Every structure is written in C-alpha cells, then in structure tokens.
Amino acid sequence: MIQDIAPHCFDNTYAGKDPKENDLIFVFDKDNVLCRIENEKVFFPKGRDLKDHKVTYLFRIDETSYFFCDAKETIDGYAFNSLRSIRDSIDHDEMMLFGVYTAYHLSLWYKDNRYCGRCAGTMEETKDERALECLNCHKRIYPRINPAVIVGVKNKDKLLITRYAKGFAHNALVAGFTEIGETLEDTVRREVKEEAGISVKNITYYKSQPWGIAQDILAGFYCEVDGDDTIRMDNRELKYASWVARQDIELQPTDYSLTNEMMRMFKEGKIK
Numbered sequence: 274m275i276q277d278i279a280p281h282c283f284d285n286t287y288a289g290k291d292p293k294e295n296d297l298i299f300v301f302d303k304d305n306v307l308c309r310i311e312n313e314k315v316f317f318p319k320g321r322d323l324k325d326h327k328v329t330y331l332f333r334i335d336e337t338s339y340f341f342c343d344a345k346e347t348i349d350g351y352a353f354n355s356l357r358s359i360r361d362s363i364d365h366d367e368m369m370l371f372g373v374y375t376a377y378h379l380s381l382w383y384k385d386n387r388y389c390g391r392c393a394g395t396m397e398e399t400k401d402e403r404a405l406e407c408l409n410c411h412k413r414i415y416p417r418i419n420p421a422v423i424v425g426v427k428n429k430d431k432l433l434i435t436r437y438a439k440g441f442a443h444n445a446l447v448a449g450f451t452e453i454g455e456t457l458e459d460t461v462r463r464e465v466k467e468e469a470g471i472s473v474k475n476i477t478y479y480k481s482q483p484w485g486i487a488q489d490i491l492a493g494f495y496c497e498v499d500g501d502d503t504i505r506m507d508n509r510e511l512k513y514a515s516w517v518a519r520q521d522i523e524l525q526p527t528d529y530s531l532t533n534e535m536m537r538m539f540k541e542g543k544i545k
C-alpha cells in the first residue's frame with residue numbers, strides 16, 4: 274500500500290528550517306504538481322531550484338526534507354502534471370507517491386487557512402509545532418484529517434464490488450466519510466445502506482491508510498450481509514454495484530490502495 278515505504282522512514286516531527294540544496298520542493302496548482310516524468314520515474318524541483326521563494330517545511334523521508342512552495346510559475350525543465358497522471362504513469366514507487374500525496378494534504382491545509390475562521394485575522398505559522406496561529410485572537414489550529422471508511426461486504430463467497438459514478442474508473446468497495454456524531458462502525462452501516470441498500474452485521478476492523486489526495490485517514494472494515502442481499506444501488510454515487518465471486522474479482526492496476534489490498538485478500542481466500 275502507499276504507506277508501505279520500508280526500508281525508507283517517514284518522520285513528520287515538525288522542524289521549522291530552510292531547505293538544503295537537495296531537499297525536495299513541491300509546488301501545487303489545484304490538483305497538479307510541478308515535476309518531470311522520465312522513464313516511469315518522477316523528479317521534483319530541489320532546494321537549489323527555488324532559492325528565492327518562501328517555502329514551508331512539511332516532513333522528512335530518510336535524510337531528505339520535503340517542503341512546499343506556494344508559487345504559480347514553472348521552472349525550466351519542469352511542468353505541472355496531474356496527481357492522477359502521476360499515480361498512473363510511475364512504476365510502483367510507493368515512497369514517491371506517499372510523499373507527494375502527503376505533501377499535497379498538508380499544502381492544502383496551509384492554503385485553506387490563511388485567515389482565522391473565528392475572527393478573520395491573518396494566520397501565521399508557529400515556530401514550536403506544526404500549527405497556525407491567528408495574529409489577532411491567537412486561536413491555534415492544527416492539520417485536519419478526515420476519517421473515512423472502506424467496506425468489504427461479504428456474502429458467503431462473494432464480495433460487494435462497486436465502481437464510482439465519477440472519477441476513479443476501476444473496481445472499488447463501498448466507501449464514505451464519517452459524519453459528526455458517528456462511530457466508524459456507524460459509518461460502515463450507513464454507507465452500505467445508502468450506496469447499496471443492504472444491512473450488515475459482524476463488522477470487523479482490518480487496517481488503516483493515510484490517503485492525502487483526499488485529505489483522509491481511511492479505516493478498512495469487513496462485514497457480512499444481514500438478511501436480504503438484493504442490491505439497491507445509489508445512482509448518484511455509483512455506476513456499478515454487484516456481488517462478485519472471489520475468483521472473478523478484477524483488481525486495480527496498482528496495489529497502492531487499501532481498497533485494492535482488501536479486494537485482493539478476499540480474492541486470494543485470505544479473508545473468509
């Protein structure tokens with residue numbers, strides 16, 4: 274999965290510091306990132322390429338620090354490429370994809386919080402921790418992570434496979450954000466009911482996954498259909514929803530996502 278970057282080591286301890294020559298700088302413009310793609314490898318601008326720009330420290334992977342720069346211009350040799358095209362065009366490089374997705378998540382938080390939501394004062398980066406503080410009312414805010422669930426609904430030897438109405442085109446599972454006041458298990462029950470019209474039981478936690486491109490933390494659960502297994506699909510969210518036998522499950526082209534691992538584990542008979 275995207276976060277499985279060993280032997281590389283992700284360190285998100287906050288460090289307010291300047292980039293070195295070889296540190297990586299991410300420049301985002303909407304859902305695009307400034308980079309160069311060569312032979313299924315992606316290269317990002319380095320500290321030496323953006324010397325005169327204000328940059329914000331994000332995190333470290335091994336000895337390389339990652340920063341983001343809120344610039345709009347391109348740099349010689351680099352171009353804006355969509356995050357989707359990077360996922361599709363690189364050759365199984367979890368560390369790179371995890372880095373760019375996580376950087377994107379943090380950069381959006383900084384960009385979306387220039388002003389205080391309480392008093393409209395200007396927000397400033399704090400020096401002692403990763404936070405923003407209002408210069409006027411001193412309200413401090415921290416990066417926001419949205420919890421969401423991925424659900425593998427089992428029906429004996431079949432799994433409920435879906436495809437989203439918009440965006441990602443490959444097979445997926447029921448998924449959705451947790452709403453205020455819900456437990457994760459409540460979200461599982463509600464999302465399966467909303468998207469497929471099915472009641473579920475025996476909800477069991479599987480694994481989690483940070484998914485920065487959607488600013489999420491995903492929690493994966495398996496459960497079983499409870500009673501009537503007739504699918505009543507929500508056409509606004511899905512274009513396909515069906516019970517698929519283990520051997521017939523078609524996986525996603527890459528194994529970055531928790532969704533794909535959960536489909537694969539069921540397909541391989543490792544989840545009964």
Ligand SMILES: [Zn+2]
Nearest residue numbers: 389392407410
């Ligand atoms: Zn304020």
